[in-house]
Amino acid sequence: MSDAASQTGPVLSADGKPLKRSLQRALRAQKLRALALIAPLLIFILVTFIAPIADMLFRSVENQIVSDTLPRTTRALQDWDHKAGQPPSEDVFAAFTYDLVAAAERKEHTRLGTRLNYEMTGISSLFRKTGRRVDDFGETYMDQFTQVDPALERPETWMTLMAAPDWQADYAAWDAARVAANKAGRDFDQPAPLFRLKAGVAEVLPETADAYAEFARLAQTENADNPADEEPWPPVFLALYRDLIHVGPGAIGRLDDASQAILAPAHDAVETFETVDLVDLYLDADEDWQNPQVWATIQAFAPAYTPGYFLSSVDLKQTPDGVAAQPEDQRIYVMLFQRTLFMSLVIMGSCVLLGYPIAYLLSNLPMRTSNVLLILVLLPFWTSLLVRTSAWKVLLQQQGVINDVLVWMGIVADDARLVMINNQFGTIVAMTHILLPFMILPLYSVMKTIPPSYVRAAKSLGATNWTAFWRVYFPQSVPGIGAGCILVFILAIGYYITPELVGGTTGTFISNRIAYHISSSLNWGLAAALGTILLAVVLILYWLYDRIVGIDNVSLG
Template sequence: MTGAATDTAASGPVLAADGAPLKRSLRRALRAQKLRALMLIAPLLVFVLVTFIAPIADMLFRSVENQIVSDTLPRTAREIRDYDPDSGEMPSDRVLAAFTYDLVAAAERKQHTRLGSRLNYEYSGISSLFRKTGRRVDDFGESYLDQFVAVDPAWEEPATWVALMADPDWTASYRAWSAARDAAKAAGEPFALAQPLFALRDGVGDVLPETASAYAEFARIVQVEDDDDPAAEEPWAPVYLALYRDLLHIGPGAVARLGPEAEAMLDAAHDAVEDFAPVDLSGLYLKADRDWADPGVWGTIRAFSPAYTPGYFLNAVDLRLTADGIAAQPEDRRIYIMLFERTLFMSLAIMGSCVLLGYPIAYLLSNLPLRTSNLLMILVLLPFWTSLLVRTSAWKVLLQQQGVINDILVWLGIVSNSGRLILINNQTGTIIAMTHILLPFMILPLYSVMKTIPPSYVRAAKSLGATNWTAFWRVYFPQSVPGIGAGCILVFILAIGYYITPELVGGTSGTFISNRIAYHISSSLNWGLAAALGAILLGVVLILYWAYDKLVGIDNVSLG
């Protein structure tokens, strides 16, 4: 019996001290350990997500986001898809009517100028078109207003429109809300109850689709933007344009669904609209500004009506999205490819000059006695304690034609007074100033790696017959390569994103792509193009980083 029990116990699961299976206890302990570790790094993880990952994701999104057009001109975006700019004509009345409803609403919300500025990046002159027409579009359809009022003066009454368009439940709710607000105001009490937003009555959108859409937007803007009662405000003139267009195409008996009072009023208007004097919408736009006849304007609106666009990235590589597809920018606007090439070339030049100047300094510091090297290291670190703006301004003084360097060269007779060197407002000035600024970032990694190289290696090589140069090149230099790699990565990545120093000493030929990014963010406010340029710059850095890893190996980079 004892042997059988022992065999049974041996064949069963191994138990922990609490009687649970050991495997389950180990999994539970490991899970708890991982959770504790995650909680320890959670603050750092959240910080990185908020300050690093989220801004990059937002930048990438802004580089393709184009919702301002579809959000501001929703009806136009749907109707203009079939427009052909190659026809050389303005869009059809259907598109122009949709654009009128959208533009008057945008003008009331003060959004039309912002939209015009966005489209002006793609087609020069659109901004002024939107601004000028936005002041007049609320009169488009005034002729129809007069003709409807001539049929029945009730069409001019705001209450008529509310009775025709509004949901009875909304009307009751709004009246109750308005009464409660007035009572609170009379009593001097705070009132925080949100007002019920205008709602259309059932079926009106099927019978009068354009009118219902235009009037609903009017009513909501009156409520939200103007804080007024739709029943006290006469509709915009374009609402009468919508009513005219709907009644022209309405089917027989369709208005019966809206009730007897609405049926009688709409039947009378329906019978009269056939005799109305039509208004040429294209003529109204041309009267506002002759540039509306340009098919390129409408083609640009059509091309950028989708919510997402490659237009920013195309602009960033000197291309553009046109009504006919992708085309090259005019020659006088092709600057970005040149700026990218210049940025890469000058960043590599700055990196190379930092290697040439920094390597001997780091070698000297690592081989001098500790007290002397510490004193000299203070001089290397001294620029970190001086403002970047002060250092750059000092170089402006040193490098200008009447500056210190030219004066010394003239005094020494190296150059004549009339042949002073042009060292500023060009690439030379940028490379000199940025090499000075970034040199410590090359020296410090080199110094930290060189301090770890045992001097006995070089002495052993010399004892075996190697010359000073052979011992350095074959023994010392290969061990310092990780420091060179670390310094090159630091200097190159810092240089490629600099914009203050190139802006101050670079002039027109020494600026970087980062200067253009800063310009679009702070001055032109073309954040989409700035995001696209930044995304491309990020992609270039990642590609170069990948290439460096393949050629040199990122594992060989060391900070000592």
């Protein structure tokens, strides 16, 4: 026995390997096969459901356009106090000039103006008008610099002053390879080496180096040009003046001989230059640039992420001084959310009241008769939603069929026809008709599973028809009611076409406003925030329903 016990080891499989390891390997392979089978469905759900929701959540707080388009301006505005009631200093205007001329070159200044216009009306036109003129800011200094040294007008002079020698060598090699490929008839898709500054020039001429590097890189990326063939923007000369007026001769001496030869005459002459107030150039473009609120708005929305869209969704707004209420005539979103929830509940209740008797009738009629009637219930699914909604417009309008019948019967006077369209009544009637099958089908499927013998047994024990129905039949149909209510309510709260066509000004839903911001105003951030709030409301109501009724009691039969 002791010898047998000493030879006892792990249990082996048929191939001589430990059984435990073999079982783990087999289980892992089985899980991988199962995952491979459901992978297409998971990918489909991820692409069509999870990814759009994640994108919506991101867009509702994303605000990177301000900091990405005006990086110098946002940094310069960090120490500016808008409460002083004065526009920022000329340094801020200079930083804004470099940002705006680059944004105008990329055609991004109008997008930025549109974004900021959501927060302060009028900024969009400011950016459009100034974007057309900012390219000329600095022409006065450009003319004076070229009078001192005509070479400053030539692109190759700026290459000597700003471009790194190794970049010039790399670019020359790239250009030679491109020319050779074109001569040989070969495709050449290698990107050009991006412009690099000469070492040390940014320390001596910080604004000029920054502005010129932006110009050179945009010439490459936006226009596919060689910076060595392009004359710099006039704002680059503005930057050169601002640098030279503050730099001493000793700093210029730290540059190479070629750069010193270019800059020394200009540095000696800048003290005699005719100066131009940069602020006055902006005021000539538009006097609103002296309004501190314009700059305070840029400062307030400089962060990459903002709660501004969510605040606007609940009739608030982010201001430089904090959160404030929207003007009274612009407070519409809370009212729209309340209207959407109220009307969705009314539509759901109408579908329950109308759908329950129909489902009860269908489930208790003979099979042949109930099948024929069930086709009538399903018939709306085979008819275009647009056609059904348009039919209600014909029926409900003041010169429509229903009003004509009421006038013919003498119930309504011809000059007092009922207004049943372009209001909440029209939306409720049309959507109840459209969503009624979604209530009837779950009810019908549940009612078909209720044995008729239960009601007969209750009656045989002395219960009245009402008592047998209310105490025996109805509780068993509650799961169908729950399923129908969830279907109808969730479909109603996000409906768009029907409220748009028959709702008018008092019967539209929040979904119509979301569609407006997506397709017309292009305020996708606000549309995403409204959609996120709507999703949160649905999830909260779903949670409450689960707590009160219990989602386990919902059944589709």
